[in-house]
Amino acid sequence: MNFSSLWRGKTPRLTTTLAVLTLSTLSSALVAAPLDKADIKFIGPIAADMQLKPYQTEHQDAIINALLPSIQQPTTSITVFGEKLKWQTLDKVNALTLGGLQALKFTTHAERFSQGTLTLKGIEKAQLFINGEKQTATKESYELALPQGDHQIVIIAEQVANWHDVDVDFEPKAAIDRLTFSNKEQHGLSAKQLFDATTVSSLSLAPDAKHYLVAKRHYQDSTGNQANVITELKNDDNQIVYRFESGQPSNIIWSPDNNYLVYLLDGKLKQLNRKTLNLKVIANNLEGAGDFAYYDNNSLIFSWSKSPAADNSLTKHYQGLQDRWSYARTTSQAYLLDISTGLSKALSQGPLSHSIEDFNSKRGTVLLSRGVQVMQASTHPTTELVELNIANASNTVIGQFTTFNQAKYTGDDIYVTAGPDFKDGLGRNLPENMLANNYDGQLYLLTDHGKNAVPLSREFDPAIGQLEVLANGDALVKVTEQDTIALYLYDKSKQRFSKLKTGFDVVEQFSYSNNRSPAILVSGSNASSPQQLKQLSINKNTATTLWDSKPQAYANTDIASLDEFNFTNTAGVEIKGRVYFPSNLDKNKHYPALVYYYGGTSPVTRGFTGRYPFNLWAEHGYVVYVVQPTGATGFGQQFSAKHVNAWGQYTADDIMQGTQALLKQYPFIDKNRLGNLGASYGGFMTMLLTTKTDMFSASIAHAGISNITSYWGHGWWGYLYSGEASKNSYPWNNSELYSQHSPVFHADKVTTPLLLLHGDADTNVPVGESHTMYTALKLLGKDVDLIEYKGADHQIFARDQRFNWWDTMLAYFDKHLKEQPQWWQYLYPEK
Known part of the structure; x- marks a missing residue:
């Protein structure tokens, strides 16, 4: 199972009180060692008068799953059946047996992808959860496979004969598998937070401004890819007047x-x-x-x-270009x-x-x-x-x-x-x-x-x-x-x-x-703060915050710091950009960096999260440079017009020059550990850059264009997009543009390892664009991988696919930029 979908907002962060289980604390042989009980939080007895434990009923999982969210919360106490229970550390527990249930929780921090075995000793019946997901045990042991970052482990115990005999042991799989344990609540940003956190999915204000309707959406493990949506009608005092919880209204x-x-x-x-x-x-x-x-x-x-x-006929007669569209x-x-x-x-x-x-x-x-x-x-x-x-x-x-x-x-x-x-x-x-x-x-x-x-x-x-x-x-x-x-x-x-x-x-x-x-x-x-809902007076031009997702979903969370970084290219034009840094940045160390750029012709905006989670990449130890190269809209007509009939001509130069300027500005970035990635037109740019430079050590192209001609003729809207990007140019009157700007025509120049990602149901940029580049690079003996997402179109929306997609990109960069191939090998083992 892939545990990289990190716990939504509750994972403790490391402090100076740590139990570090590495080979340095063990003998030369890889053996299990117990966690320090002071690093494990304990609460119980929960419902001490419980006559039947959950495992003795037909509803064990439902009972435990209902309790779990309360245990995960970073609170000092919980109240159960009117009784207030306080968290303490396991070393303070002095009891043989306790009634009801008991819960343990702690955090583990992985400096890199790490594997090992966690063993519960003295706990006869228990369920263990990592980042909210239930784990399957082999006898009393659990196999861990944890990416870099913070992970919350919760154990809900149902039967313990003697608490004096309880230990939690960890045995690393190899010398490189290093985990640190703590009971602290501060933690790094996680993928689950970014995807699962409650967000406003729709809103509508009444003409008289005395009511408004707001729909909020969140995800959770128990419902998987299905969003949980609640729509509320509120008055101008922000009080709920009416609530839709099951069926959700639309077209309000x-x-x-x-x-x-x-x-x-x-x-x-x-x-x-x-x-x-x-x-x-x-x-x-x-x-x-x-x-x-x-x-x-x-x-x-x-x-x-x-x-x-x-139409159930045996053939389809196309009567126009639009007949390729399903609608x-x-x-x-x-x-x-x-x-x-x-x-x-x-x-x-x-x-x-x-x-x-x-x-x-x-x-x-x-x-x-x-x-x-x-x-x-x-x-x-x-x-x-x-x-x-x-x-x-x-x-x-x-x-x-x-x-x-x-x-x-x-x-x-x-x-x-x-x-x-x-x-x-x-x-x-x-x-x-x-x-x-x-x-x-x-x-x-x-x-x-x-x-x-x-x-x-x-x-x-x-x-x-x-x-x-x-x-x-x-x-x-x-x-x-x-x-x-x-x-x-x-x-x-x-x-x-x-x-x-x-x-x-x-x-x-x-x-x-x-x-x-x-x-x-x-x-x-904002770039460094999550979603809010506000009401703004146009006459006064002032805003009042009605709702803020940060206290609810991002409490005790470390967020990447941000620098504005602009440079002037060789044409004398200022190119804007921004840089995200790991929250625990040490300028005396050297860091790998990732460079990201726009797709289509729109700039990469400053949203807190999105399909490409810059704050998350920074939490995984990367400096992240988002550059806004020539051709993007929003910077004036002359800037955006250079996108026309260019197909990377200016954009590639800006990305390469910007990366060189970045290295001069931030000497703690390792010039030998640079990665780049983009999607759609940005995926095209990634492929093109692999044919122009060897400054990057690993590259990822999602849904990229390898052959401008085939995209023009095969993508559902390829000829329409090309009407701007290749205005007045066609394969018969400007064959040089269509061939010499297409990455596949220069595949023999590629020296950078390249990962091609694509949805196999992509109608915008058909998956054949990645197949074409993959075929060329494989025949040339280049380092290339191709991964398709089944049933996915141009973007990756489904929760399970999104987590896997994020994991795949980070694992690929870890392999090439950190010399840590283990996560990639875990996700995609050689057959």
Whole structure:
């Protein structure tokens, strides 16, 4: 079993009171030695009058598992059946027998991946847990396989004849297997904390700001990959008014008159009265329906999708590029639903899917967007924006655009978010000889039904993302600003952007009210502090914290320290970055380092956790350098435009130059123990770098592109992404770009050990991209490994796969950068 999924938030950290069990404390032979009883915490008797022990019942596991969380907590006491019990150390226990149950707990710290045997002597019946996971014993012994870091061990004893005879022994498997034991509560950050900790998964603020709905999600061993979600309705005093615990509501909306909350649950559209909490079912049988919004107090507007019947024929005839997409023939139309009767009526029709952008019930109009053709073959598909008059069903075309993201009403005008090339390059802030990167979002204002357009963000460097419009017509925009995700207010009358003081490096979700003093409910995190939920006053631009995950999930936890590290490349451009250090950094030692960079064209943002857990890597003894090389959005249009037709041309140089600058700045980094990794476009960069430099001692590419041509033609969206990354370039008119920038064409130059990771169901970057590079390197006799995750798409989401994925990356780097192959060999033994 893999024990590397560390205990969620409760593992004790080492102090000076230690029992170190290594070969130096043993004889020349590897023999078991008892732990110091002063390093083991004890509590009991628990329920001393218990007549039947759990093992004597049919519900042993359920009873023990229910008790376990209380034992794991870093508290000085617990209360059981009204009796307060205090923790003490095992050396203070002076008893032959005790009633009920007893619990022992201690921490073990591994300086490296370590194995050995833990033996319970004198305990006749017990269950042992490592980081919350139950272990299987062979007689009274347990086989340990622990990665570097802190691990909590809990023993719940059910039968002990004589506590004077109780010992816990550890026998290392080999001389290198060194574990240290302690009873202290302070500990290093763990993988389980980062994945399992409670986080806000959705939120919604009422129009009057007097209620808000928040869903919180967490994971635990007993439910595995299934998230545990609880949704609560709270008032403006942060008190719970209503709670959903089993079925979870979705598509949550509030009535304009502030009387009702509407949501989907169990296939039904339900209405909750905010005052009386009475429930009403509005409609059933809404499969495929979503994006509900109150059109007015009496009706809802929504999108309704219809998928074609399953095709069981022997062949599939592709009639367009989009036919590779599983949902290509699904169409979506706009509908209006009457709340009192549940009757729905269609607002749009035809073979084209229509998306609802916005609506104005006072004018009786709806903004819809649609593709101009059903199966258009273009790297820059055309979107048509139309205004529907509900009263007479007439459509007015606002415009056709080859770059378009979102549209919202603002009074008689329309905000649009799109790339710099919107309306023949209206938003361009580039020299004439540069092609724009249309992933660099811009904000525009359409007036006079689209006849006139004004660029609002041409001089604004952050990339515009999500757009919302306040009741006064001002815009709220979520932007990528360098390596942060921020909220800005665009004041329409003053024509200026102002940053809202959320206190977050990364804004995740937000919802706003429509009253005279608008408020924003917002969740987010910082590079070195976990998620919080806040409410912000737009007028005062001040935020109040409503919930903080740190006391609950990260108590007694050491977090990596952080430095900002920027350098100027040879072209004279400042390249931003940041560096994470192990929490116990000793500058007199030498450390291995990992270098990480962006995928796609978005920068690596400063979220506390994510798919690539920088804080966790630092806890495992690595200095972690996150660099933001040329081509990323959020740094201005000229910076992002260099992503176009480059395919690593500037990015590789920035990564290599940044790594060299890093070594000069931090002399405690070992230049001979450098690793690099990235995903998607970042995986492509990893492969490309292995053909350009030998400065790295180990490299990992997740879902990377090895052959630009095959990705362009095979990935579901490859030709669309390449429409920006390879703008106006195709294999027949720019074969040099497609071949000479593809890593596989230079596979013979690779000298760095390379690990290729890929989901075998990846539709974005097909798994064949890793297969191609693996085939080339294997035939060339290079050091390469390929690991696929079964059923996984472009990202690794499932809890069990995520833990294994994190373990695999760290074990690979431990093997090559720390000369510690044991973890890798444990995970992937040679057959």
